[in-house]
Amino acid sequence: MATPFSPPISKIPKPEIPKWTPPQPTKMHLDWADLRTIELSLLDSPDPEIVTRLVAKTKAAIEEDGFLFLTNYGVSLEQLHRQFDLAQFLHANISEEDKAKLLWDPSTGVFAGFKPRFGWKREPGKFDGIEHFNFYSPEFEDIEKVPECIVPFMDEITAFCDVSGCLYGAGSLNRG
Template sequence: MSPTAIHEISAPTIESLKAQVQGKAEIPPWVRPPLTKEELPWAELETLDLQLLDSTDPSVRQNLIKAAKKALTVDGFLFVTGTGVSNEILERNLAIAQYAINGIPYEEKLPYAAKLEEGSYAGYKLRGIWKRDGGVPDNLEHYNLESTSFENPKEHHPSKLLPLIPEIESFARHTYFHVVYRILKLVSLALELPEDYLWGLHEHNGTLGHSCQRFMGYFPRDEKDEQATSGIWSKGHTDYNSISLLYSQPISALQILTPENEWRWVKHVEGAVVVNTADALEFLTGGVFKATRHRVIRPPPDQADIIRYILIHFARVRRDLKLNPIWDSPVVKAQGKNAFQDRIDAGGKAPTQDEWLRERIRRTGHELYDNDRKTANGRVEEEVLGRKVEYYV
Protein backbone atom coordinates (compact mmCIF):
# COMPACT_ATOMS: atom_id res chain seq x y z
CA MET A 1 0.00 0.00 0.00
CA SER A 2 1.54 3.28 -1.10
CA PRO A 3 1.92 6.52 0.88
CA THR A 4 -0.61 8.10 -1.49
CA ALA A 5 -3.20 5.46 -0.68
CA ILE A 6 -2.67 5.92 3.04
CA HIS A 7 -2.96 9.68 2.72
CA GLU A 8 -6.24 9.32 0.85
CA ILE A 9 -7.60 7.10 3.62
CA SER A 10 -6.49 9.36 6.46
CA ALA A 11 -7.56 12.73 5.06
CA PRO A 12 -11.34 12.22 5.42
CA THR A 13 -10.73 10.69 8.83
CA ILE A 14 -9.70 14.12 10.14
CA GLU A 15 -12.94 15.58 8.84
CA SER A 16 -14.82 12.70 10.45
CA LEU A 17 -13.16 13.50 13.76
CA LYS A 18 -14.28 17.10 13.50
CA ALA A 19 -17.83 16.06 12.59
CA GLN A 20 -18.02 13.71 15.54
CA VAL A 21 -17.08 16.50 17.93
CA GLN A 22 -19.84 18.68 16.48
CA GLY A 23 -22.51 16.00 17.00
CA LYS A 24 -21.12 14.45 20.15
CA ALA A 25 -23.06 12.50 22.76
CA GLU A 26 -23.39 14.18 26.15
CA ILE A 27 -20.81 13.06 28.71
CA PRO A 28 -18.98 15.02 31.44
CA PRO A 29 -16.11 17.07 30.02
CA TRP A 30 -12.51 16.34 30.88
CA VAL A 31 -11.17 19.24 32.95
CA ARG A 32 -7.59 20.14 32.11
CA PRO A 33 -5.42 19.97 35.25
CA PRO A 34 -2.71 22.58 35.82
CA LEU A 35 0.90 21.70 35.05
CA THR A 36 3.14 20.85 37.96
CA LYS A 37 5.21 23.67 39.38
CA GLU A 38 7.81 21.22 40.66
CA GLU A 39 11.32 21.35 39.24
CA LEU A 40 11.85 17.75 38.18
CA PRO A 41 14.76 15.98 36.44
CA TRP A 42 13.24 15.98 32.95
CA ALA A 43 14.39 13.69 30.15
CA GLU A 44 15.80 15.54 27.16
CA LEU A 45 13.89 14.07 24.24
CA GLU A 46 13.78 14.95 20.55
CA THR A 47 10.61 16.54 19.16
CA LEU A 48 10.01 15.71 15.51
CA ASP A 49 7.40 17.25 13.23
CA LEU A 50 5.80 14.56 11.05
CA GLN A 51 4.73 17.21 8.54
CA LEU A 52 8.39 17.55 7.55
CA LEU A 53 8.11 14.16 5.87
CA ASP A 54 6.20 16.02 3.14
CA SER A 55 9.02 18.50 2.53
CA THR A 56 10.37 18.72 -1.01
CA ASP A 57 13.73 19.81 0.37
CA PRO A 58 15.98 16.71 0.61
CA SER A 59 18.07 18.29 3.37
CA VAL A 60 14.97 18.80 5.58
CA ARG A 61 13.99 15.15 5.21
CA GLN A 62 17.54 13.94 5.83
CA ASN A 63 17.84 15.99 9.00
CA LEU A 64 14.51 14.59 10.19
CA ILE A 65 15.61 11.00 9.49
CA LYS A 66 18.96 11.61 11.20
CA ALA A 67 17.25 13.00 14.30
CA ALA A 68 14.83 10.04 14.39
CA LYS A 69 17.68 7.53 14.11
CA LYS A 70 19.55 9.19 16.97
CA ALA A 71 16.46 9.34 19.20
CA LEU A 72 15.55 5.70 18.56
CA THR A 73 19.10 4.48 19.10
CA VAL A 74 19.87 6.47 22.26
CA ASP A 75 16.57 6.97 24.11
CA GLY A 76 13.93 4.91 22.32
CA PHE A 77 11.56 7.75 23.26
CA LEU A 78 10.66 10.87 21.29
CA PHE A 79 7.89 13.39 20.83
CA VAL A 80 6.13 13.81 17.49
CA THR A 81 3.95 16.70 16.43
CA GLY A 82 2.01 17.34 13.24
CA THR A 83 -0.47 14.54 14.01
CA GLY A 84 -3.61 16.24 12.69
CA VAL A 85 -5.30 15.97 16.11
CA SER A 86 -6.53 19.29 17.52
CA ASN A 87 -6.75 20.10 21.23
CA GLU A 88 -10.55 19.96 20.93
CA ILE A 89 -10.44 16.39 19.62
CA LEU A 90 -7.81 15.39 22.16
CA GLU A 91 -9.83 16.76 25.09
CA ARG A 92 -12.98 15.09 23.81
CA ASN A 93 -11.24 11.71 23.73
CA LEU A 94 -9.85 12.26 27.22
CA ALA A 95 -13.45 12.88 28.28
CA ILE A 96 -14.37 9.56 26.68
CA ALA A 97 -11.52 7.88 28.57
CA GLN A 98 -12.81 9.45 31.78
CA TYR A 99 -16.34 8.19 31.06
CA ALA A 100 -15.23 4.68 30.05
CA ILE A 101 -13.18 4.31 33.24
CA ASN A 102 -15.15 6.28 35.82
CA GLY A 103 -18.64 6.65 34.33
CA ILE A 104 -19.63 3.02 33.78
CA PRO A 105 -20.82 1.09 36.89
CA TYR A 106 -18.58 -1.80 37.94
CA GLU A 107 -21.28 -4.43 37.41
CA GLU A 108 -21.76 -3.23 33.82
CA LYS A 109 -18.03 -3.59 33.16
CA LEU A 110 -17.75 -7.15 34.46
CA PRO A 111 -19.17 -8.91 31.36
CA TYR A 112 -16.49 -7.11 29.31
CA ALA A 113 -13.53 -7.94 31.54
CA ALA A 114 -10.41 -8.84 29.55
CA LYS A 115 -9.41 -12.50 29.41
CA LEU A 116 -5.92 -11.86 30.74
CA GLU A 117 -5.29 -15.54 31.44
CA GLU A 118 -5.71 -16.15 27.69
CA GLY A 119 -3.25 -13.38 26.83
CA SER A 120 -5.83 -10.82 25.73
CA TYR A 121 -6.29 -7.21 26.87
CA ALA A 122 -9.53 -6.73 24.89
CA GLY A 123 -12.12 -5.07 27.14
CA TYR A 124 -11.60 -3.92 30.73
CA LYS A 125 -8.56 -4.57 32.85
CA LEU A 126 -10.34 -3.79 36.13
CA ARG A 127 -8.72 -1.90 38.96
CA GLY A 128 -7.31 -3.80 41.94
CA ILE A 129 -6.95 -7.29 40.42
CA TRP A 130 -3.15 -7.25 40.71
CA LYS A 131 -1.31 -7.01 44.02
CA ARG A 132 1.73 -4.79 44.39
CA ASP A 133 4.38 -4.60 47.13
CA GLY A 134 2.91 -5.14 50.59
CA GLY A 135 -0.21 -6.70 49.04
CA VAL A 136 -1.46 -3.30 47.85
CA PRO A 137 -4.01 -3.62 44.99
CA ASP A 138 -3.04 -1.90 41.76
CA ASN A 139 -4.55 1.52 41.10
CA LEU A 140 -4.92 1.40 37.34
CA GLU A 141 -7.77 0.50 35.03
CA HIS A 142 -7.91 0.44 31.28
CA TYR A 143 -10.36 -0.25 28.48
CA ASN A 144 -8.87 -1.75 25.33
CA LEU A 145 -10.36 -1.77 21.86
CA GLU A 146 -9.16 -3.85 18.92
CA SER A 147 -10.46 -3.95 15.35
CA THR A 148 -12.91 -6.74 16.13
CA SER A 149 -14.63 -4.60 18.77
CA PHE A 150 -15.89 -2.24 16.05
CA GLU A 151 -17.35 -4.98 13.84
CA ASN A 152 -20.30 -5.76 16.11
CA PRO A 153 -20.28 -3.09 18.84
CA LYS A 154 -23.30 -4.39 20.78
CA GLU A 155 -21.44 -7.61 21.55
CA HIS A 156 -18.22 -5.95 22.65
CA HIS A 157 -19.13 -2.82 24.64
CA PRO A 158 -21.34 -1.77 27.57
CA SER A 159 -24.57 -0.17 26.36
CA LYS A 160 -23.60 3.21 27.84
CA LEU A 161 -20.54 3.33 25.56
CA LEU A 162 -22.36 2.48 22.34
CA PRO A 163 -23.28 6.11 21.44
CA LEU A 164 -19.56 6.95 21.65
CA ILE A 165 -18.26 4.13 19.45
CA PRO A 166 -18.35 6.15 16.18
CA GLU A 167 -16.16 8.83 17.78
CA ILE A 168 -13.81 6.25 19.26
CA GLU A 169 -13.52 4.49 15.91
CA SER A 170 -12.72 7.71 14.05
CA PHE A 171 -10.02 8.62 16.55
CA ALA A 172 -8.52 5.11 16.57
CA ARG A 173 -8.55 4.92 12.78
CA HIS A 174 -6.86 8.29 12.42
CA THR A 175 -4.21 7.36 14.97
CA TYR A 176 -3.42 4.12 13.16
CA PHE A 177 -3.73 5.00 9.48
CA HIS A 178 -2.26 8.48 9.76
CA VAL A 179 -0.04 8.89 12.85
CA VAL A 180 1.29 5.33 13.20
CA TYR A 181 1.75 5.04 9.45
CA ARG A 182 3.87 8.19 9.26
CA ILE A 183 5.96 7.24 12.28
CA LEU A 184 6.67 3.82 10.77
CA LYS A 185 7.58 5.54 7.54
CA LEU A 186 10.14 7.62 9.42
CA VAL A 187 11.51 4.57 11.27
CA SER A 188 11.85 2.66 7.97
CA LEU A 189 13.87 5.50 6.49
CA ALA A 190 16.07 5.57 9.61
CA LEU A 191 16.78 1.87 8.96
CA GLU A 192 17.67 2.71 5.33
CA LEU A 193 14.69 0.74 4.09
CA PRO A 194 11.96 1.69 1.59
CA GLU A 195 9.60 4.06 3.39
CA ASP A 196 6.64 1.63 3.41
CA TYR A 197 8.66 -1.37 4.61
CA LEU A 198 7.60 -1.45 8.27
CA TRP A 199 4.03 -0.48 7.44
CA GLY A 200 4.01 -3.56 5.21
CA LEU A 201 4.67 -5.71 8.30
CA HIS A 202 1.51 -4.36 9.96
CA GLU A 203 -2.07 -5.42 9.21
CA HIS A 204 -4.09 -2.96 7.08
CA ASN A 205 -7.58 -4.42 7.45
CA GLY A 206 -10.11 -3.32 10.04
CA THR A 207 -10.27 -0.10 12.02
CA LEU A 208 -6.74 -0.47 13.38
CA GLY A 209 -5.25 -3.65 11.98
CA HIS A 210 -3.93 -5.85 14.79
CA SER A 211 -3.28 -2.86 17.04
CA CYS A 212 -4.97 -1.74 20.25
CA GLN A 213 -6.49 1.57 21.36
CA ARG A 214 -6.51 2.09 25.12
CA PHE A 215 -8.36 4.44 27.45
CA MET A 216 -6.72 4.38 30.86
CA GLY A 217 -6.96 5.87 34.34
CA TYR A 218 -4.54 5.92 37.27
CA PHE A 219 -6.22 6.61 40.62
CA PRO A 220 -4.60 8.35 43.62
CA ARG A 221 -3.82 6.18 46.67
CA ASP A 222 -3.52 6.98 50.35
CA GLU A 223 -0.18 7.59 52.02
CA LYS A 224 0.00 4.13 53.56
CA ASP A 225 -0.30 2.43 50.17
CA GLU A 226 2.13 4.88 48.59
CA GLN A 227 4.73 4.13 51.22
CA ALA A 228 4.25 0.37 50.83
CA THR A 229 4.83 0.63 47.07
CA SER A 230 7.50 3.39 47.17
CA GLY A 231 5.13 5.53 45.11
CA ILE A 232 5.49 3.27 42.07
CA TRP A 233 2.24 2.85 40.13
CA SER A 234 3.59 0.70 37.29
CA LYS A 235 7.02 -0.88 37.66
CA GLY A 236 9.69 -0.45 35.02
CA HIS A 237 8.98 -2.52 31.92
CA THR A 238 9.00 -2.61 28.13
CA ASP A 239 5.92 -2.81 25.92
CA TYR A 240 5.16 -5.93 23.87
CA ASN A 241 4.32 -4.47 20.45
CA SER A 242 6.18 -2.49 17.75
CA ILE A 243 5.68 1.15 18.76
CA SER A 244 3.54 2.74 21.50
CA LEU A 245 1.90 6.15 21.25
CA LEU A 246 0.80 8.21 24.26
CA TYR A 247 -1.03 11.46 23.59
CA SER A 248 0.71 13.91 25.90
CA GLN A 249 -1.40 15.18 28.82
CA PRO A 250 -0.60 17.53 31.72
CA ILE A 251 -0.17 15.18 34.71
CA SER A 252 3.47 14.17 35.15
CA ALA A 253 3.97 10.52 36.12
CA LEU A 254 5.81 8.80 33.25
CA GLN A 255 9.54 8.18 33.63
CA ILE A 256 12.07 6.58 31.28
CA LEU A 257 15.31 4.82 32.12
CA THR A 258 18.16 6.67 30.42
CA PRO A 259 21.30 5.01 28.99
CA GLU A 260 23.02 6.30 32.17
CA ASN A 261 20.62 4.12 34.20
CA GLU A 262 18.76 7.12 35.64
CA TRP A 263 14.99 7.54 35.85
CA ARG A 264 13.96 10.81 34.20
CA TRP A 265 10.51 12.40 33.99
CA VAL A 266 8.78 12.86 30.64
CA LYS A 267 7.56 16.44 30.34
CA HIS A 268 4.20 17.42 28.88
CA VAL A 269 4.48 18.83 25.35
CA GLU A 270 1.23 20.42 24.20
CA GLY A 271 -0.22 18.79 21.08
CA ALA A 272 2.47 16.10 20.92
CA VAL A 273 2.47 12.33 21.01
CA VAL A 274 5.05 10.49 23.09
CA VAL A 275 6.42 7.58 21.05
CA ASN A 276 8.47 4.69 22.36
CA THR A 277 9.95 1.61 20.78
CA ALA A 278 8.67 -1.73 22.09
CA ASP A 279 9.76 -5.36 22.12
CA ALA A 280 8.73 -6.33 18.59
CA LEU A 281 10.61 -3.43 17.03
CA GLU A 282 13.69 -4.25 19.11
CA PHE A 283 13.60 -7.85 17.87
CA LEU A 284 12.96 -6.81 14.25
CA THR A 285 15.90 -4.40 14.32
CA GLY A 286 18.19 -6.95 15.95
CA GLY A 287 18.56 -4.72 19.00
CA VAL A 288 19.62 -1.63 17.03
CA PHE A 289 16.52 0.18 18.31
CA LYS A 290 16.02 -1.01 21.86
CA ALA A 291 12.65 -1.26 23.60
CA THR A 292 12.47 1.56 26.10
CA ARG A 293 12.30 0.81 29.81
CA HIS A 294 9.71 3.06 31.41
CA ARG A 295 7.54 3.23 34.52
CA VAL A 296 4.72 5.27 36.07
CA ILE A 297 5.14 6.76 39.53
CA ARG A 298 3.08 8.94 41.82
CA PRO A 299 2.80 12.46 40.34
CA PRO A 300 4.43 15.39 42.13
CA PRO A 301 2.56 16.73 45.21
CA ASP A 302 0.62 19.43 43.33
CA GLN A 303 -0.88 16.76 41.00
CA ALA A 304 -0.90 13.70 43.27
CA ASP A 305 -4.64 13.84 44.07
CA ILE A 306 -5.89 14.00 40.45
CA ILE A 307 -7.00 10.96 38.45
CA ARG A 308 -4.62 10.64 35.51
CA TYR A 309 -6.56 9.78 32.35
CA ILE A 310 -4.51 8.88 29.30
CA LEU A 311 -4.89 7.79 25.66
CA ILE A 312 -2.52 5.09 24.40
CA HIS A 313 -2.22 3.30 21.09
CA PHE A 314 -0.21 0.08 20.82
CA ALA A 315 0.79 -0.60 17.22
CA ARG A 316 1.51 -4.28 16.54
CA VAL A 317 2.99 -6.06 13.55
CA ARG A 318 0.90 -8.83 12.01
CA ARG A 319 0.11 -11.46 14.60
CA ASP A 320 1.64 -14.27 12.51
CA LEU A 321 4.91 -12.43 11.85
CA LYS A 322 7.98 -14.16 13.30
CA LEU A 323 10.14 -11.71 15.23
CA ASN A 324 13.40 -12.25 13.37
CA PRO A 325 15.69 -9.34 12.45
CA ILE A 326 15.00 -7.46 9.22
CA TRP A 327 18.21 -8.36 7.43
CA ASP A 328 17.04 -6.25 4.45
CA SER A 329 18.10 -3.20 6.45
CA PRO A 330 21.80 -2.31 5.98
CA VAL A 331 21.76 -0.93 9.53
CA VAL A 332 20.38 -4.15 11.00
CA LYS A 333 22.65 -6.29 8.83
CA ALA A 334 25.72 -4.44 10.11
CA GLN A 335 24.80 -4.19 13.80
CA GLY A 336 21.89 -6.52 14.58
CA LYS A 337 21.65 -9.86 16.36
CA ASN A 338 18.76 -12.31 16.59
CA ALA A 339 17.24 -12.06 20.08
CA PHE A 340 16.12 -15.69 19.83
CA GLN A 341 19.32 -17.20 18.44
CA ASP A 342 19.71 -19.62 21.37
CA ARG A 343 16.18 -20.87 20.79
CA ILE A 344 16.84 -21.24 17.07
CA ASP A 345 20.15 -23.06 17.69
CA ALA A 346 18.22 -25.52 19.86
CA GLY A 347 15.95 -26.34 16.93
CA GLY A 348 13.18 -23.85 17.62
CA LYS A 349 11.94 -20.72 15.89
CA ALA A 350 11.54 -17.10 16.85
CA PRO A 351 8.06 -16.49 18.34
CA THR A 352 5.43 -14.64 16.38
CA GLN A 353 4.05 -11.28 17.51
CA ASP A 354 0.93 -13.11 18.71
CA GLU A 355 2.90 -15.66 20.75
CA TRP A 356 5.07 -12.99 22.34
CA LEU A 357 2.12 -10.69 23.03
CA ARG A 358 -0.06 -13.36 24.63
CA GLU A 359 2.70 -14.78 26.79
CA ARG A 360 3.69 -11.37 28.12
CA ILE A 361 0.08 -10.35 28.78
CA ARG A 362 -0.50 -13.62 30.68
CA ARG A 363 2.45 -12.77 32.94
CA THR A 364 1.69 -9.06 33.37
CA GLY A 365 0.78 -8.14 36.92
CA HIS A 366 2.27 -11.34 38.29
CA GLU A 367 5.95 -10.37 38.38
CA LEU A 368 7.70 -11.51 41.54
CA TYR A 369 9.82 -8.93 43.28
CA ASP A 370 10.80 -10.86 46.40
CA ASN A 371 14.27 -10.18 47.79
CA ASP A 372 15.59 -13.58 46.71
CA ARG A 373 15.08 -12.67 43.07
CA LYS A 374 16.24 -9.06 43.10
CA THR A 375 19.67 -8.11 41.82
CA ALA A 376 21.77 -5.39 43.42
CA ASN A 377 20.24 -2.74 41.15
CA GLY A 378 16.70 -3.78 42.02
CA ARG A 379 15.96 -5.60 38.78
CA VAL A 380 14.20 -8.91 38.42
CA GLU A 381 14.81 -11.23 35.48
CA GLU A 382 12.79 -14.06 34.01
CA GLU A 383 12.84 -16.04 30.77
CA VAL A 384 9.99 -15.59 28.30
CA LEU A 385 9.92 -17.83 25.22
CA GLY A 386 13.69 -18.18 25.24
CA ARG A 387 14.38 -14.49 25.82
CA LYS A 388 15.49 -12.93 29.12
CA VAL A 389 13.16 -10.15 30.24
CA GLU A 390 14.04 -7.65 32.96
CA TYR A 391 11.65 -5.74 35.20
CA TYR A 392 12.67 -2.62 37.06
CA VAL A 393 11.49 -1.01 40.28
Protein backbone atom coordinates (compact mmCIF):
# COMPACT_ATOMS: atom_id res chain seq x y z
CA MET A 1 0.00 0.00 0.00
CA ALA A 2 1.10 3.60 -0.49
CA THR A 3 2.95 5.11 2.43
CA PRO A 4 0.33 6.50 4.80
CA PHE A 5 0.32 10.29 4.92
CA SER A 6 1.49 11.85 8.17
CA PRO A 7 0.89 15.59 8.24
CA PRO A 8 3.88 17.61 9.42
CA ILE A 9 3.99 18.92 12.96
CA SER A 10 3.84 22.68 12.62
CA LYS A 11 6.50 24.83 14.18
CA ILE A 12 4.41 27.98 13.79
CA PRO A 13 0.99 28.80 15.20
CA LYS A 14 -1.80 28.53 12.66
CA PRO A 15 -5.21 30.14 12.68
CA GLU A 16 -8.14 27.86 13.44
CA ILE A 17 -10.12 27.16 10.31
CA PRO A 18 -13.66 25.86 9.96
CA LYS A 19 -14.29 22.29 8.92
CA TRP A 20 -15.53 21.74 5.39
CA THR A 21 -18.92 20.08 5.35
CA PRO A 22 -19.38 17.63 2.49
CA PRO A 23 -22.59 18.08 0.52
CA GLN A 24 -25.34 15.55 1.12
CA PRO A 25 -25.47 12.75 -1.45
CA THR A 26 -28.12 13.26 -4.07
CA LYS A 27 -31.51 11.72 -3.46
CA MET A 28 -32.23 11.60 -7.18
CA HIS A 29 -32.37 8.24 -8.88
CA LEU A 30 -29.60 8.43 -11.47
CA ASP A 31 -28.08 6.01 -13.93
CA TRP A 32 -24.59 6.08 -12.39
CA ALA A 33 -21.56 5.20 -14.45
CA ASP A 34 -20.08 1.83 -13.55
CA LEU A 35 -16.47 2.86 -12.95
CA ARG A 36 -13.70 0.38 -12.39
CA THR A 37 -12.16 0.45 -8.90
CA ILE A 38 -8.38 0.65 -8.91
CA GLU A 39 -7.05 -0.85 -5.66
CA LEU A 40 -3.60 0.76 -5.43
CA SER A 41 -2.43 -1.44 -2.56
CA LEU A 42 -2.35 -4.31 -5.09
CA LEU A 43 0.78 -2.72 -6.57
CA ASP A 44 2.63 -4.12 -3.56
CA SER A 45 1.51 -7.68 -4.26
CA PRO A 46 4.34 -10.23 -4.49
CA ASP A 47 2.35 -11.92 -7.28
CA PRO A 48 3.35 -10.30 -10.61
CA GLU A 49 0.11 -11.50 -12.22
CA ILE A 50 -1.95 -9.41 -9.77
CA VAL A 51 0.12 -6.34 -10.64
CA THR A 52 -0.20 -7.07 -14.37
CA ARG A 53 -4.01 -7.32 -14.05
CA LEU A 54 -4.10 -4.08 -12.06
CA VAL A 55 -2.10 -2.26 -14.75
CA ALA A 56 -4.41 -3.62 -17.46
CA LYS A 57 -7.47 -2.56 -15.46
CA THR A 58 -6.01 0.93 -15.00
CA LYS A 59 -5.32 1.28 -18.73
CA ALA A 60 -8.90 0.20 -19.50
CA ALA A 61 -10.27 2.71 -16.98
CA ILE A 62 -8.28 5.51 -18.58
CA GLU A 63 -9.14 4.56 -22.16
CA GLU A 64 -12.78 3.55 -21.70
CA ASP A 65 -14.08 5.33 -18.59
CA GLY A 66 -11.98 8.47 -18.68
CA PHE A 67 -11.86 8.43 -14.87
CA LEU A 68 -9.91 6.67 -12.17
CA PHE A 69 -11.66 5.59 -8.98
CA LEU A 70 -8.78 4.85 -6.60
CA THR A 71 -8.88 3.11 -3.23
CA ASN A 72 -6.23 2.41 -0.57
CA TYR A 73 -3.75 5.04 -1.70
CA GLY A 74 -2.44 6.00 1.74
CA VAL A 75 -4.58 9.06 2.49
CA SER A 76 -7.47 8.84 4.91
CA LEU A 77 -10.79 10.53 4.25
CA GLU A 78 -10.09 12.81 7.22
CA GLN A 79 -6.76 13.89 5.70
CA LEU A 80 -8.39 14.48 2.32
CA HIS A 81 -11.13 16.54 3.97
CA ARG A 82 -8.45 18.66 5.63
CA GLN A 83 -7.40 19.77 2.13
CA PHE A 84 -11.00 20.78 1.46
CA ASP A 85 -10.95 22.71 4.77
CA LEU A 86 -7.91 24.59 3.46
CA ALA A 87 -9.54 25.27 0.09
CA GLN A 88 -12.64 26.72 1.72
CA PHE A 89 -10.44 28.82 4.01
CA LEU A 90 -8.45 30.17 1.06
CA HIS A 91 -11.54 31.19 -0.90
CA ALA A 92 -13.17 32.80 2.14
CA ASN A 93 -10.02 34.76 3.03
CA ILE A 94 -8.07 35.54 -0.16
CA SER A 95 -7.65 39.30 -0.39
CA GLU A 96 -8.56 41.38 -3.41
CA GLU A 97 -4.88 42.37 -3.54
CA ASP A 98 -3.81 38.72 -3.78
CA LYS A 99 -6.47 38.02 -6.43
CA ALA A 100 -5.07 40.85 -8.55
CA LYS A 101 -1.40 40.05 -7.85
CA LEU A 102 -1.87 36.32 -8.53
CA LEU A 103 -4.26 36.60 -11.49
CA TRP A 104 -3.61 33.68 -13.80
CA ASP A 105 -2.35 34.04 -17.35
CA PRO A 106 -3.43 30.96 -19.33
CA SER A 107 -1.62 32.24 -22.44
CA THR A 108 1.60 31.03 -20.76
CA GLY A 109 0.34 27.44 -20.87
CA VAL A 110 0.56 27.23 -17.08
CA PHE A 111 -2.75 27.48 -15.28
CA ALA A 112 -1.31 28.76 -12.00
CA GLY A 113 -2.89 31.58 -10.08
CA PHE A 114 -6.32 32.98 -9.38
CA LYS A 115 -9.06 32.39 -11.98
CA PRO A 116 -12.05 34.70 -11.51
CA ARG A 117 -15.62 33.75 -12.44
CA PHE A 118 -15.52 35.28 -15.91
CA GLY A 119 -14.38 32.74 -18.47
CA TRP A 120 -11.20 30.94 -19.38
CA LYS A 121 -9.05 33.83 -20.57
CA ARG A 122 -7.18 36.39 -18.51
CA GLU A 123 -9.39 39.19 -19.79
CA PRO A 124 -12.97 39.34 -18.51
CA GLY A 125 -15.38 37.33 -20.63
CA LYS A 126 -18.71 35.63 -20.12
CA PHE A 127 -19.53 34.87 -16.48
CA ASP A 128 -19.05 31.14 -15.85
CA GLY A 129 -19.32 30.99 -12.05
CA ILE A 130 -16.09 28.98 -11.69
CA GLU A 131 -13.51 30.51 -9.42
CA HIS A 132 -10.34 28.71 -8.43
CA PHE A 133 -6.79 29.11 -7.32
CA ASN A 134 -4.36 26.63 -8.83
CA PHE A 135 -0.71 26.23 -7.99
CA TYR A 136 2.16 23.88 -8.70
CA SER A 137 5.34 22.86 -6.93
CA PRO A 138 7.35 25.91 -8.18
CA GLU A 139 4.80 28.12 -6.41
CA PHE A 140 5.21 26.04 -3.26
CA GLU A 141 8.79 27.31 -3.07
CA ASP A 142 8.02 30.97 -3.83
CA ILE A 143 5.81 32.31 -1.07
CA GLU A 144 5.11 35.42 -3.18
CA LYS A 145 3.04 33.21 -5.53
CA VAL A 146 0.75 31.98 -2.75
CA PRO A 147 -2.15 33.93 -1.19
CA GLU A 148 -1.08 35.35 2.17
CA CYS A 149 -3.97 33.68 4.00
CA ILE A 150 -2.77 30.17 3.07
CA VAL A 151 0.95 30.70 3.82
CA PRO A 152 0.74 29.24 7.37
CA PHE A 153 -0.60 26.00 5.86
CA MET A 154 1.93 25.52 3.06
CA ASP A 155 3.79 22.88 5.07
CA GLU A 156 0.60 20.77 5.11
CA ILE A 157 -0.24 21.38 1.45
CA THR A 158 3.30 20.60 0.29
CA ALA A 159 3.54 17.46 2.41
CA PHE A 160 0.13 16.27 1.21
CA CYS A 161 1.10 16.72 -2.44
CA ASP A 162 4.52 15.13 -1.96
CA VAL A 163 3.15 12.02 -0.28
CA SER A 164 -0.26 11.64 -1.90
CA GLY A 165 1.04 11.99 -5.43
CA CYS A 166 -1.00 15.02 -6.41
CA LEU A 167 -0.82 15.41 -10.15
CA TYR A 168 2.49 17.08 -10.98
CA GLY A 169 2.69 18.54 -7.49
CA ALA A 170 -0.35 20.75 -7.90
CA GLY A 171 -2.94 22.01 -5.55
CA SER A 172 -6.19 23.18 -7.06
CA LEU A 173 -8.50 24.95 -4.68
CA ASN A 174 -11.88 25.39 -6.36
CA ARG A 175 -15.11 27.10 -5.57
CA GLY A 176 -17.89 27.07 -8.13
